Amino acid sequence: MKTTVGDWTESFLGTRNLPRRVRDKLLHEARVVSYKQGQQVFGPDNIPDSLMFLHVGRIRVSQSSDAGREIVLYRVEAGESCVLTTACMLSEEAYNAEGIAETDVTAITLPRTSFDRLAAEEDSFRGFVFSAYSRRLIDLLRVVDDVAFGRMDVRLAERLLALGEGHSEIQATHQALANELGTAREVVSRILNDFQKRGLILQTRGRITLQNKPQLERLANSA
Amino acid sequence: MKTTVGDWTESFLGTRNLPRRVRDKLLHEARVVSYKQGQQVFGPDNIPDSLMFLHVGRIRVSQSSDAGREIVLYRVEAGESCVLTTACMLSEEAYNAEGIAETDVTAITLPRTSFDRLAAEEDSFRGFVFSAYSRRLIDLLRVVDDVAFGRMDVRLAERLLALGEGHSEIQATHQALANELGTAREVVSRILNDFQKRGLILQTRGRITLQNKPQLERLANSA
DNA sequence: TACTCTTCAGTGACAATGTCACTTAACGCA
DNA sequence: TGCGTTAAGTGACATTGTCACTGAAGAGTA
Numbered sequence: 067m068k069t070t071v072g073d074w075t076e077s078f079l080g081t082r083n084l085p086r087r088v089r090d091k092l093l094h095e096a097r098v099v100s101y102k103q104g105q106q107v108f109g110p111d112n113i114p115d116s117l118m119f120l121h122v123g124r125i126r127v128s129q130s131s132d133a134g135r136e137i138v139l140y141r142v143e144a145g146e147s148c149v150l151t152t153a154c155m156l157s158e159e160a161y162n163a164e165g166i167a168e169t170d171v172t173a174i175t176l177p178r179t180s181f182d183r184l185a186a187e188e189d190s191f192r193g194f195v196f197s198a199y200s201r202r203l204i205d206l207l208r209v210v211d212d213v214a215f216g217r218m219d220v221r222l223a224e225r226l227l228a229l230g231e232g233h234s235e236i237q238a239t240h241q242a243l244a245n246e247l248g249t250a251r252e253v254v255s256r257i258l259n260d261f262q263k264r265g266l267i268l269q270t271r272g273r274i275t276l277q278n279k280p281q282l283e284r285l286a287n288s289a
Numbered sequence: 290m291k292t293t294v295g296d297w298t299e300s301f302l303g304t305r306n307l308p309r310r311v312r313d314k315l316l317h318e319a320r321v322v323s324y325k326q327g328q329q330v331f332g333p334d335n336i337p338d339s340l341m342f343l344h345v346g347r348i349r350v351s352q353s354s355d356a357g358r359e360i361v362l363y364r365v366e367a368g369e370s371c372v373l374t375t376a377c378m379l380s381e382e383a384y385n386a387e388g389i390a391e392t393d394v395t396a397i398t399l400p401r402t403s404f405d406r407l408a409a410e411e412d413s414f415r416g417f418v419f420s421a422y423s424r425r426l427i428d429l430l431r432v433v434d435d436v437a438f439g440r441m442d443v444r445l446a447e448r449l450l451a452l453g454e455g456h457s458e459i460q461a462t463h464q465a466l467a468n469e470l471g472t473a474r475e476v477v478s479r480i481l482n483d484f485q486k487r488g489l490i491l492q493t494r495g496r497i498t499l500q501n502k503p504q505l506e507r508l509a510n511s512a
Numbered sequence: 513t514a515c516t517c518t519t520c521a522g523t524g525a526c527a528a529t530g531t532c533a534c535t536t537a538a539c540g541c542a
Numbered sequence: 543t544g545c546g547t548t549a550a551g552t553g554a555c556a557t558t559g560t561c562a563c564t565g566a567a568g569a570g571t572a
Binding site for chain 1 (some may be wrong): 352354355356358360362372373375376384385386408409412415418419422423425426427429433434436437438471
């Protein structure tokens with residue numbers, strides 16, 4: 067997973083449709099950072115002082131409770147920006163979300179001063195950042211809606227369908243699914259066993275096979 | 290609740306520490322809007338195409354479910370900006386949050402083009418908007434944390450203390466408190482009755498008296 | 513005062529979810 | 543093959559959500 071500078075800036079900035087001028091400015095001040103899969107990219111004890119643009123890979127942003135439960139807030143994909151770190155940088159407030167590299171990750175970081183200047187000088191850059199903020203706000207609205215009003219079986223069905231998109235085999239432990247949804251492993255186990263009894267899925271250790279996607283979809287859309 | 294232009298711009302822009310130059314620009318392009326207490330300021334069927342700055346009053350931003358339950362996401366106070374509308378304006382995505390005027394409200398709105406230009410030209414304005422976004426992100430993190438991991442009695446105790454700050458009399462129906470917390474009236478009733486049995490509060494129709502704040506605080510901080 | 517209406521709160525049964533303290537099963541590997 | 547580790551199952555119980563009601567308090571009115 068090695069890339070040259072010319073390589074990644076092409077692909078990264080290409081996807082964003084930023085003009086060459088902006089790209090060059092970014093390049094001039096940015097630094098490249100890499101993380102291995104599973105590494106923490108940021109967290110309560112590790113608040114970065116720069117803005118991050120993800121080039122390769124995926125970051126899972128989640129929040130965890132004192133009791134050890136966890137819920138996934140959203141994922142940052144290649145070509146997107148992780149504004150949460152920026153938010154904290156700007157608002158100086160504490161938060162207990164963390165970002166974990168779900169794959170090997172390459173990103174570029176922009177120091178705050180450069181960020182400020184680029185935001186001032188380049189419309190396209192500023193628009194990019196604003197819309198990144200907006201998307202995350204909307205993401206979080208969705209999470210609140212799900213957690214506050216959604217049924218767990220429905221949410222789990224949604225998650226399974228998302229994970230099994232294109233195929234029907236999912237590699238995930240009950241614990242991992244619980245961490246996605248912010249619930250306890252036992253709850254996931256109960257619901258999955260129910261799904262299995264109903265013929266919707268098939269389970270073996272660490273693996274789930276979707277047997278009846280249409281039915282799962284009906285369930286997922288029933289709320 | 291009538292104010293002259295000179296009046297409200299003084300106080301509004303004063304609190305934000307925006308320079309006079311920025312104030313004048315804002316003034317030039319902004320329009321003043323007012324809402325009566327209880328009116329909807331924005332909602333799913335009513336997405337504004339401009340950025341809003343609250344001058345007088347308070348807006349309650351909440352999300353509601355199909356089943357009729359409701360949860361308060363945050364409140365916009367005088368001097369703050371309501372970025373959720375901006376977020377939707379920018380991201381063009383659907384959402385089901387709405388803003389209700391909790392008091393009579395006066396705000397100024399800035400058309401999108403003016404917003405863009407001001408963001409480009411004025412550092413202080415841009416910083417204001419970024420930090421408004423940041424604050425809301427953090428607010429929502431808190432909501433997610435509460436809803437996903439918090440106990441209802443703890444959250445209710447917190448809410449009671451917040452509402453009873455400075456005094457000890459709260460005017461609120463069980464239903465209203467349920468809507469704050471995203472739960473059902475019956476749940477609030479149960480917990481409040483328990484609080485009363487324990488001597489923490491006293492209830493009459495539509496009114497709650499806090500009898501033992503220290504104990505309530507202990508409860509509120511016990512998670 | 514007594515009657516009616518409306519809103520607010522209480523109740524009991526049950527379902528869904530969360531918690532706890534375990535046990536059992538599957539796999540990786542020496 | 544046995545061992546240690548991780549994944550999953552289990553039953554009891556607490557908390558929270560839902561439903562269909564009943565009862566109670568206050569506002570207005572005759």
